[in-house]
Amino acid sequence: MVITVLSMLERRPQPSRAMLILAPLIAVVLSVLVSSVLLLILKKPLGTTLYAFFIEPFESFYSISEIFLKFGPLLLIAQALAVGFRAKVWNIGAEGQMIIGAIAASAVPVYFVDNSSFWLLPAMMVLGALGGMFWAGIAAFLKTRFNANEILVTLMLSSVALQLLYFLLLGPWKDPMGFNFPQTVMFQDAALFEPLFSGVRLNSSIFIPLLFTVGIWLLMEKTFGGFKLVVGGLAPQAAAYAGFSAKRSVWISLLIAGFAAGLAGMSEVAGPIGQLQRSVTSGYGYAGIIVAYLGGLNPIGIVFAAFFLSVLHIGGDIALVTASLPISAVHVFQGLLLIFYLSVHTFVNYRFKSPRTAEQSHRT
Amino acid sequence: MSATTETPLLSLRCVSKRYPAVIANDSIDLDVNRQSIHAVLGENGAGKSTLMKLVYGLVQADGGQIIWDGQPVHMRNPAAARRFGIGMVFQHFSLFETLSVVQNIALTVPGNRSVLASRIQDIGERYQLTVNPHATVHSLSVGERQRVEIIRCLLQDLKLLILDEPTSVLPPQHISSLFDALRKLRDDGVAILFISHKLEEIRELCDAATVLRAGKVSGRVDPRAVSTKELATLMIGQAVPEVSARRTIVQGDRPVLELDSLSLPSKDPFGTSLRDMSLQVGPGEIVGIAGVSGNGQLELSRLISGEHVDQRLAEDAIRIHGQAVTHQGVVERRALGMAFVPEERLGRGAVPSLSLAKNSLLTAFNENLVRGGLIKQRATNAYTESCIQDFDVRCGGPGAVASSLSGGNLQKYIMGRELMLSPSLLFVAQPTWGVDIGAATAIRQRLLDLRDSGVGILIISEEIEELFAITDRIHVINSGQLSPSLTTSDVTPNDVGEYMINTLRNSPHIGKNGDHGAEHA
Numbered sequence: 080m081v082i083t084v085l086s087m088l089e090r091r092p093q094p095s096r097a098m099l100i101l102a103p104l105i106a107v108v109l110s111v112l113v114s115s116v117l118l119l120i121l122k123k124p125l126g127t128t129l130y131a132f133f134i135e136p137f138e139s140f141y142s143i144s145e146i147f148l149k150f151g152p153l154l155l156i157a158q159a160l161a162v163g164f165r166a167k168v169w170n171i172g173a174e175g176q177m178i179i180g181a182i183a184a185s186a187v188p189v190y191f192v193d194n195s196s197f198w199l200l201p202a203m204m205v206l207g208a209l210g211g212m213f214w215a216g217i218a219a220f221l222k223t224r225f226n227a228n229e230i231l232v233t234l235m236l237s238s239v240a241l242q243l244l245y246f247l248l249l250g251p252w253k254d255p256m257g258f259n260f261p262q263t264v265m266f267q268d269a270a271l272f273e274p275l276f277s278g279v280r281l282n283s284s285i286f287i288p289l290l291f292t293v294g295i296w297l298l299m300e301k302t303f304g305g306f307k308l309v310v311g312g313l314a315p316q317a318a319a320y321a322g323f324s325a326k327r328s329v330w331i332s333l334l335i336a337g338f339a340a341g342l343a344g345m346s347e348v349a350g351p352i353g354q355l356q357r358s359v360t361s362g363y364g365y366a367g368i369i370v371a372y373l374g375g376l377n378p379i380g381i382v383f384a385a386f387f388l389s390v391l392h393i394g395g396d397i398a399l400v401t402a403s404l405p406i407s408a409v410h411v412f413q414g415l416l417l418i419f420y421l422s423v424h425t426f427v428n429y430r431f432k433s434p435r436t437a438e439q440s441h442r443t
Numbered sequence: 444m445s446a447t448t449e450t451p452l453l454s455l456r457c458v459s460k461r462y463p464a465v466i467a468n469d470s471i472d473l474d475v476n477r478q479s480i481h482a483v484l485g486e487n488g489a490g491k492s493t494l495m496k497l498v499y500g501l502v503q504a505d506g507g508q509i510i511w512d513g514q515p516v517h518m519r520n521p522a523a524a525r526r527f528g529i530g531m532v533f534q535h536f537s538l539f540e541t542l543s544v545v546q547n548i549a550l551t552v553p554g555n556r557s558v559l560a561s562r563i564q565d566i567g568e569r570y571q572l573t574v575n576p577h578a579t580v581h582s583l584s585v586g587e588r589q590r591v592e593i594i595r596c597l598l599q600d601l602k603l604l605i606l607d608e609p610t611s612v613l614p615p616q617h618i619s620s621l622f623d624a625l626r627k628l629r630d631d632g633v634a635i636l637f638i639s640h641k642l643e644e645i646r647e648l649c650d651a652a653t654v655l656r657a658g659k660v661s662g663r664v665d666p667r668a669v670s671t672k673e674l675a676t677l678m679i680g681q682a683v684p685e686v687s688a689r690r691t692i693v694q695g696d697r698p699v700l701e702l703d704s705l706s707l708p709s710k711d712p713f714g715t716s717l718r719d720m721s722l723q724v725g726p727g728e729i730v731g732i733a734g735v736s737g738n739g740q741l742e743l744s745r746l747i748s749g750e751h752v753d754q755r756l757a758e759d760a761i762r763i764h765g766q767a768v769t770h771q772g773v774v775e776r777r778a779l780g781m782a783f784v785p786e787e788r789l790g791r792g793a794v795p796s797l798s799l800a801k802n803s804l805l806t807a808f809n810e811n812l813v814r815g816g817l818i819k820q821r822a823t824n825a826y827t828e829s830c831i832q833d834f835d836v837r838c839g840g841p842g843a844v845a846s847s848l849s850g851g852n853l854q855k856y857i858m859g860r861e862l863m864l865s866p867s868l869l870f871v872a873q874p875t876w877g878v879d880i881g882a883a884t885a886i887r888q889r890l891l892d893l894r895d896s897g898v899g900i901l902i903i904s905e906e907i908e909e910l911f912a913i914t915d916r917i918h919v920i921n922s923g924q925l926s927p928s929l930t931t932s933d934v935t936p937n938d939v940g941e942y943m944i945n946t947l948r949n950s951p952h953i954g955k956n957g958d959h960g961a962e963h964a
Contacts, residue, residue: 303813316791319750321805322773
């Protein structure tokens with residue numbers, strides 16, 4: 080069966096630009112169609128659900144601000160991961176790097192509970208970024224020194240990070256007045272980002288991912304360093320021929336990812352959450368992988384992908400309430416989207432054999 | 444020329460195959476008679492391989508008809524072609540190195556192993572294609588692997604055998620034994636389609652020839668009745684250019700490259716261990732390394748280029764301009780004046796999916812193309828443009844993607860990019876592999892000019908004629924060892940061939956049958 084399908088495809092002489100742009104759109108349409116069927120089976124109102132998913136997120140200022148609240152960390156992490164993916168460094172542990180970033184940043188308000196210095200927030204940013212870089216650096220070290228597979232190492236380090244987080248929340252960092260809940264004290268205002276508008280959770284940390292995006296775009300499009308990373312990913316032998324160090328690629332890719340994920344973790348604890356607690360990452364570390372690929376690993380594509388996934392997230396939350404959809408249905412929809420995208424993306428590089436040859440094989 | 448009245452075994456009528464960028468085959472007519480060795484010749488990119496893939500069912504024609512034994516047929520896939528009795532031996536063999544000969548063959552030919560083994564031996568003896576059925580493939584020489592491929596075709600009811608550039612991998616002594624086997628096959632009733640661009644061979648072996656040029660048939664001749672020059676003219680559409688005569692060489696004082704008893708046991712069980720290799724390249728001379736592929740060329744070239752730096756090597760095993768560089772990387776060696784053109788153009792010498800301009804950055808980044816970490820777009824384009832101009836690279840400009848260039852043009856580009864670095868040591872692997880005659884002549888001329896300007900050049904090549912055309916001295920590489928230096932003007936291709944085979948005899952890997960053909964020849 081697989082062979083029959085494969086034999087229907089042939090490689091395009093040149094990747095199709097049209098398909099590159101169309102692929103995400105087709106994926107959206109297909110996942111809407113399939114999930115519509117699921118909704119009908121669930122006997123949920125189709126119109127209300129789609130409305131909740133795609134229109135309602137834009138109906139109030141508050142929910143728009145919530146979209147951007149999700150958009151920030153997703154964008155930050157996805158941009159950084161895409162750099163690694165283009166260099167073929169498979170860091171799938173941004174989740175863990177984000178947790179360590181959040182922990183490192185939280186050390187400041189946890190140990191300086193009553194401090195209201197202006198430098199509190201910058202110190203948290205620095206610590207958060209360093210924490211993420213340290214955690215990713217472990218994987219880089221093991222990869223370059225012992226050739227340990229970075230997929231496994233980063234994934235397992237995420238579990239380690241989670242356990243470390245639990246340990247701190249249940250032990251030394253537990254809020255003494257917190258009724259035994261596994262969380263730290265609520266951070267003082269000086270340790271929190273200022274909300275951009277009153278009444279919303281969206282805060283000034285949104286500028287970090289936007290600046291970072293510009294930086295990544297410059298790195299990948301304009302600098303020799305970015306070029307070396309790309310060559311290492313596209314043709315490792317050509318990189319070796321040119322004398323570009325593969326180890327350097329591993330270090331740079333992972334440190335950039337650690338930096339971004341650490342900052343993302345920091346802006347969560349210093350933003351909407353306001354303390355260190357168990358669900359500090361909201362799964363951004365893994366969702367970032369999806370966003371990076373949905374955006375075609377392209378800095379500009381990723382902006383759209385991150386925005387789209389944020390809308391989907393908020394839409395899903397709304398659908399939970401207004402269409403009383405089960406949470407798993409929301410996850411199914413998000414999963415469908417990724418699978419369809421990856422399937423459709425095949426047609427960027429492949430196409431169906433021309434009908435003429437198909438007709439010929441039919442005749443004989 | 445024997446005009447036969449019987450129906451040809453295979454006829455192609457107006458067969459065409461279009462790819463988006465090129466028309467690979469444009470209304471090709473081809474008749475292959477029974478008991479005939481039919482040459483299909485043409486330059487690289489002339490459409491030979493595509494045409495053979497059409498016959499073998501690997502690709503489907505856009506138009507035209509394939510007629511087999513008088514009946515129009517459709518070659519849907521290679522399995523269908525095999526059922527008709529068509530076998531094909533590719534340039535790159537499809538054998539599993541870790542399996543034995545009989546195990547490899549049993550993958551496609553049904554039957555009891557021991558019966559198969561004895562059939563392999565029978566066929567081998569009948570056609571002088573002897574090979575030990577129980578030998579593991581990785582221990583076989585290239586010539587023996589080719590025999591395995593041919594025997595595999597013969598084990599089915601074979602009517603037509605397609606051979607794609609079969610001699611390009613063989614030392615001269617083995618070529619004649621292959622030819623003997625092919626003649627015997629023809630006499631037994633097998634038609635042979637022989638793809639080649641080597642004119643002398645075709646004149647020696649084939650009784651009919653179809654010449655392709657730019658996807659079209661440019662001539663049908665009896666190769667025995669025409670001269671090499673005429674064949675060449677049909678093939679490239681003009682008289683063959685020649686490289687200028689060699690001048691006497693003024694030897695410089697200090698060698699630009701020295702290898703000093705370089706030895707390195709291979710870590711890869713299928714790699715070649717290098718043993719006690721010594722070699723010098725002086726300024727203003729071209730030194731060639733001849734040999735059948737797989738004798739350590741790959742390992743050696745990676746050590747010389749610096750792509751493989753091995754701490755097990757002695758500190759001064761490799762010296763450039765007298766400086767030990769053994770433990771230094773590519774960039775440091777390039778800084779000493781080395782430039783390198785590798786044998787794989789796509790994926791090593793150039794990144795397939797990037798533009799030529801971007802590819803220039805691979806090695807020319809120090810030519811003022813990068814400032815403060817930023818790529819100077821305009822300077823890079825200008826650099827690439829001048830390379831395209833100076834080296835006559837046919838392409839869509841600096842923005843053309845490397846994989847869109849033909850093999851010959853890409854080689855001219857890579858060569859140009861490296862020469863623009865004005866190296867004092869140039870190291871080239873397979874300078875004209877898969878390059879058409881016109882481009883090959885241009886490249887060889889460049890190398891000679893470069894030598895005359897005082898550059899030391901080291902060439903690894905499997906084409907003996909090429910080495911004899913341009914080198915001053917030759918070493919032969921065999922089982923990871925280098926022969927003593929031979930002065931090119933004092934030796935013949937056969938002497939070089941002897942070195943290619945002789946040490947093979949002493950090699951523990953090669954079975955007793957290995958050199959049957961050579962003795963026969």
